[in-house]
Amino acid sequence: xxxxxxxxxxxxxxxxxxxxxxxxxxxxxxxxxxxxxxxxxxxxxxxxxxxxxxxxxxxxxxxxxxxxxxxxxxxxxxxxxxxxxxxxxxxxxxxxxxxxxxxxxxxxxxxxxxxxxxxxxxxxxxxxxxxxxxxxxxxxxxxxxxxxxxxxxxxxxxxxxxxxxxxxxxxxxxxxxxxxxxxxxxxxxxxxxxxxxxxxxxxxxxxxxxxxxxxxxxxxxxxxxxxxxxxxxxxxxxxxxxxxxxxxxxxxxxxxxxxxxxxxxxxxxxxxxxxxxxxxxxxxxxxxxxxxxxxxxxxxxxxxxxxxxxxxxxxxxxxxxxxxxxxxxxxxxxxxxxxxxxxxxxxxxxxxxxxxxxxxxxxxxxxxxxxxxxxxxxxxxxxxxxxxxxxxx
Numbered sequence: 001x002x003x004x005x006x007x008x009x010x011x012x013x014x015x016x017x018x019x020x021x022x023x024x025x026x027x028x029x030x031x032x033x034x035x036x037x038x039x040x041x042x043x044x045x046x047x048x049x050x051x052x053x054x055x056x057x058x059x060x061x062x063x064x065x066x067x068x069x070x071x072x073x074x075x076x077x078x079x080x081x082x083x084x085x086x087x088x089x090x091x092x093x094x095x096x097x098x099x100x101x102x103x104x105x106x107x108x109x110x111x112x113x114x115x116x117x118x119x120x121x122x123x124x125x126x127x128x129x130x131x132x133x134x135x136x137x138x139x140x141x142x143x144x145x146x147x148x149x150x151x152x153x154x155x156x157x158x159x160x161x162x163x164x165x166x167x168x169x170x171x172x173x174x175x176x177x178x179x180x181x182x183x184x185x186x187x188x189x190x191x192x193x194x195x196x197x198x199x200x201x202x203x204x205x206x207x208x209x210x211x212x213x214x215x216x217x218x219x220x221x222x223x224x225x226x227x228x229x230x231x232x233x234x235x236x237x238x239x240x241x242x243x244x245x246x247x248x249x250x251x252x253x254x255x256x257x258x259x260x261x262x263x264x265x266x267x268x269x270x271x272x273x274x275x276x277x278x279x280x281x282x283x284x285x286x287x288x289x290x291x292x293x294x295x296x297x298x299x300x301x302x303x304x305x306x307x308x309x310x311x312x313x314x315x316x317x318x319x320x321x322x323x324x325x326x327x328x329x330x331x332x333x334x335x336x337x338x339x340x341x342x343x344x345x346x347x348x349x350x351x352x353x354x355x356x357x358x359x360x361x362x363x364x365x366x367x368x369x370x371x372x373x374x375x376x377x378x379x380x381x382x383x384x385x386x387x388x389x390x391x392x393x
Contacts, residue, residue, distance in 0.1 A: 028054045028064045035071055044079040051075065066095070077110065086110035086119070093127060104128055108137065117141040139173055148180040148189055159196060168200035178209075187213060199391045207235040210388065219381040226250045226259075227354060227385055233266070234392045241272045241282070248285055255319045257293040258327035264289050296323070298332075305336055314345035318352055322359060330363035350378035354386045361389070 024032070031054040038047035051072050060068070073088030089107035093100050104127030111120040120141040128134040135154070142151035155169055155177060162168040174197050181189035191213045197206045211232055214220055220228040229247040232239060244267030251260035264286050267273035273282045301320055308317035318340035324333025337356055346352045353376045360369035369389070376386035 024061075024064055024067070025057070027057050028060070028068075032067060032071055035075070039071075039075060039078060042078075044075050047075050048072070066092070066097070073106070077106070082110045082114035083116070086114055086116065090119075090123065093123070101127060105131070105134065108134060112137055112141060115144075117144040121145070136170075136173070139176065143176045143180050146180065146184060148177065148184055148186060151177050151180055152189065152193070162200065168196070171197070171201045174201070187216065195388065195391075198388070202391060202393060204236050208237050211235070211237050214381070214384060217381055217384075223348070224351065224381045224385070226254070226256075227351065227382070229263075230358060231385055231388060231392070233263075234389075239267075239270070239272060241267065241277050244273055245282065245285060248289065252289065252292060255316070256323050256326060257289065257296050258323050260289045261293050262326065309339075312343070312345055314340040314343045315347070317343075318346060318355075322355060325359040325363060330359065334359055334363060348382070350376050350380065350382035350386075354382045354389075357386065357389060 023029075031050040035047040035050035035054075038044070038050060051068060054064075055068050057064075069088060069092055073085055073092065076082075076085035076088055086107050089103045089110060093103035093107055104123055108120050108123040108128060111117075111123060118141075121138060124131075124134045124138045124141070139151055139154055142148075142154060155173065158169040168174075174193055178190055178193040178197065181187075181193060191210065194206060194210045194213060198210055211228075214228065226247055229239075229243065229250075232243075244263060248260045248264045248267070251257070251263060264273065264282075267282075268286065273279075273286075301324060305317060305320045308314070308320060318337050321333040321336030321338075321340065324330070324336065327333075337352075337359060340346055341349070341352055341356060353372055357369045357372035357376070360366070360372060373386040373389050376383050
C-alpha cells in the first residue's frame, strides 16, 4: 500500500505595518514601511535590514516590539525560511494576546513544513487541540514521527463516533495509519486499521490486504481453512485453481456436498478450473462431487440426522444441517444447526457460531446473522472472521 500524505496549506499571518506604522515613532515606523515595500518586491534581505534598523531603536514600546516581530515573521515566511518563520510565530504565540491562536496556527504549520514534527505536535496539542483543520495536521505529524500508537489514539474518537453517526475518518487518514503500522511491522495494528477500511471503504484491494494479513495465522491453513475460503469467495478476492481444488476436497471430507458443488462449480465457471493445470484431475473431482451430492438424498440426510441425534454426534448433526442450508433448504438445515449448538456437544463452539451466522445470512436472516457473529468469542481465528463478515456486502 502506498500513502501519499498531504500537507496543510501554509498559514501566513499578514500584518499591516503601513497602517500600524502611522501610530509609531517615525524612527520605528518608517523602516517598517520600507520593509513592507521590500517584501512586496521580494527584496527580503533589504526588508530584513530595515526591520533590524527598527529593532535597534532604543526604548521600544510593546506595540512597536510586537509589530517588528510580526514583520520579521512575514519576511521569513514569504522568503521560504520555514524554520525561522516557525520560531518567529512560536514566540508571538507564547507572548499571548488576541492573535495568539493565529500565531500558534502559523507556528504549527511552519514547523511541519520545516520537518520539525515534534514541535508541530506540541503546538497543536497546546494551542489548537479542538481545531479540525489542525487535527488532520496532528495525525500527519504522528505519522511522520512513526508514532503509530499516538496516531491510532487520536483516531479512536473518530472511529467510535463513526459507529454512531456513520461518518468515518477520511479514507486517506485510515490509509496513513495502516501504512504507519505496516512500515513498523505491527501486524495487529495494521489488521485493525485495514478492518476499519473494509468497514467504511470496502474494495477488493482492501479485502485482499485483510485476507493476506490473516493468512499469517496457521489456523486459517488448518482448522478454519474452509471458513477463511468462504470469506475469500464472498469478498470477491482472487482464488487460485489449487485453492478451488483443495477447499472442494475439504468440503467433501466434512460431508458438505452441496458446498463442494458450489465451490468447484464456481471454479469451472471462473475459468480457474477446466482450462489449465491437471484438467483431467479437476474433472474427476467434479464428477465425484456430483456423485456424492446425488447420493445424499433428503431421506438419506434425514436418517443420518436421526442417527447423529441418537449417538449424540452433534458435530455431524451440525454439518448435516449446514449442508441442507448450503443446498438452499434452510428451513430444514438451520434448526438442526441450532439444535447442535444448544446441545453443548460441539467442541469448537466459536467456529460453529461463525458458520451459523453464515447460514443465517445465506437464508436472508440478516439480524440473526449479525447477532450470532457478535456472540463469537474465543479470541482466535473464528472471532476474527466473525468480526469481518458484517462488512461483506
